[in-house]
Every structure is written in structure tokens, then in C-alpha cells.
Amino acid sequence: MIGAVRPHISPMRYDLHCHSTCSDGLLAPGEVVRRAANRGVDVLALTDHDEIAGIAEARAAAEEAGITLVAGAELSVSWEDVTIHIVALGFDPAHEGLALGLEQIRSGRDSRARRIAKSLADAGIRDAYEGARRYVTSERLISRTHFARFLMEAGYATEMKDVFSRYLTPGRPGYVPHAWAALEDAIGWIHAAGGLAVLAHPGRYKVTTTGLRRLLAEFRERGGDAIEVLSPSHSATQVEQFAACARSYGLAASSGSDYHGPGESWLDLGGLPPLPAGLDPVWKRW
Numbered sequence: 001m002i003g004a005v006r007p008h009i010s011p012m013r014y015d016l017h018c019h020s021t022c023s024d025g026l027l028a029p030g031e032v033v034r035r036a037a038n039r040g041v042d043v044l045a046l047t048d049h050d051e052i053a054g055i056a057e058a059r060a061a062a063e064e065a066g067i068t069l070v071a072g073a074e075l076s077v078s079w080e081d082v083t084i085h086i087v088a089l090g091f092d093p094a095h096e097g098l099a100l101g102l103e104q105i106r107s108g109r110d111s112r113a114r115r116i117a118k119s120l121a122d123a124g125i126r127d128a129y130e131g132a133r134r135y136v137t138s139e140r141l142i143s144r145t146h147f148a149r150f151l152m153e154a155g156y157a158t159e160m161k162d163v164f165s166r167y168l169t170p171g172r173p174g175y176v177p178h179a180w181a182a183l184e185d186a187i188g189w190i191h192a193a194g195g196l197a198v199l200a201h202p203g204r205y206k207v208t209t210t211g212l213r214r215l216l217a218e219f220r221e222r223g224g225d226a227i228e229v230l231s232p233s234h235s236a237t238q239v240e241q242f243a244a245c246a247r248s249y250g251l252a253a254s255s256g257s258d259y260h261g262p263g264e265s266w267l268d269l270g271g272l273p274p275l276p277a278g279l280d281p282v283w284k285r286w
């Protein structure tokens, strides 16, 4: 074998969670794709909140950049009294049932935003609805992120994480309860459109250990496919914990940066390490 060189095949780099100006990201869908390609991502899923309007532009940019674009969305769901996020991957973006479901979720956002503004006004912060609207980049979607940007501009905090710990989260001014989609409906729409349902960033939910077990069991029972083991919001311990959960619940594993834009994210596109060994990667299922 003298002189034979073992070819070096670098593993494909997947980033299956990020946002564009079609929801609360700072870059247009095409810009997100070009940035991902420049950073070595081979397979990207654009997963805007409750929205698929950016997929066509992202797909065209991906073709030009020579990378693979997976259709994605991040669905807002109410489970028990907690808001959870379900990432949908690899569906047919032309499927009407999913589009209607997403429209239904989005339709509650404006009245929620007005209630958020009222709650902030009660705490002495005026005109927050108009302030947040100035940061909205899609008429179809207003999120807490837009309020967070307004609150920073108005000097209530200098960092995103501080805005959320002081405002906009349960028990704080600017947080209002809201009924999102039911878990069974969200998974049903995703599957009807031929996609896979991924429990996003499980480490971010304020649930007890038994609550998390109930959530994973119900997610699995309702046909959920995978959990996001790798997310920048997870500590090393949580990565191990969720890798173990994926194995014991028979769920596939996903990985996503949850990138929102320059200066606003924990991690850039493609910045996560490979999945821990011994997991069933979600991309093997499409």
C-alpha cells in the first residue's frame, strides 16, 4: 500500500435551524443562505417562526451557492402551560394544510403584540407596539424579538438576553399568555406535508424533570420524529442529557444554530460541532 493515500472525506456540515427577515432574523433568506455557504454549511434548513415565505428565495440562493436547502419552519405550540417550538423539516412547501396551519398560528400574533404593549404600558413603557413595529421586517409576523429590539433602542437593556430576563418572559412586564397551536395539530400538519417534526432546543423549556419526561413521551406518542440535541442554548451536560433522551425515546437527533443575525446570536451559522456518536441523525430519515 506504499504510496496509497486514504482519501480524506470531511463530514457534511448540517445546520437545520435559523431565521431570516421573514420572521425575526436580521438577514434576508438569500443572505442567510450565502452566509451559511461561506461558512462551510453543506445542508441548511431555513426555519422561520410560523412561516415558509422565505423558502423560495432561500432555495434559489442555495442552488446558486451549490448547497442543499431543506424546507423548514419553527412552529409555536402550547403544551400544558408551556410554549414549545417544533421545527418542521423536509416538507413540501406547496402543501395547503401546513400553510393553513401556519397562517392560523400567525393570525394570533398581532393581538398578542397589542397585549404585550399594554402590559409594558402598565409598567410605564409607552408606545411599545409602534416601537416594535419599526423593527418588523415581514408584515405577516411580529414577535417578542421585535419588542426586544425596541426595548434596547429605548435604553432598557444593552443586551438581548437582559431584555428577555427583565421583560417579555413569564412573570415580567411584557409577558402575556397566549394559545399557540396544539402539539397534535402541529405534528399532524408537518406529517401531512411529508415533513419531519423535531422538538426544538428542549433545554430551554422551563419544565421539571418529570415535565420533560411527559413532554418527550407525548411528543413521541404523537409521532414526533427527532429532538434537537445540538443547540447553542444547550450546555455540554444538556447535550449529553438530550443525546441520552434521543436514544432512550427512540428519537432521531438534529442540530441547529438558531441563528438570527450578526451581533444577535449565540453562535454563527454552521458553528456547531458534529452530533455525538451513537445517534440516529434526522437527515438519515429523509
Ligand code: AMP
Binding pocket: 024, 049, 076, 142, 143, 144, 145, 160, 161, 164, 165, 260
Ligand atoms: P415569540 O415567538 O414572539 O414568542 O418570540 C420568540 C423569540 O424570542 C425566540 O425565537 C428568540 O428569537 C427570542 N428569544 C426568546 N427568549 C430569548 C432570550 N432569552 N434571549 C434572546 N432571544 C430570545
Ligand code: MN
Binding pocket: 019, 024, 049, 145, 260
Ligand atoms: Mn426567534
Ligand code: MN
Binding pocket: 074, 085, 200, 201
Ligand atoms: Mn425557538
Ligand code: MN
Binding pocket: 017, 018, 019, 074, 258
Ligand atoms: Mn429558532
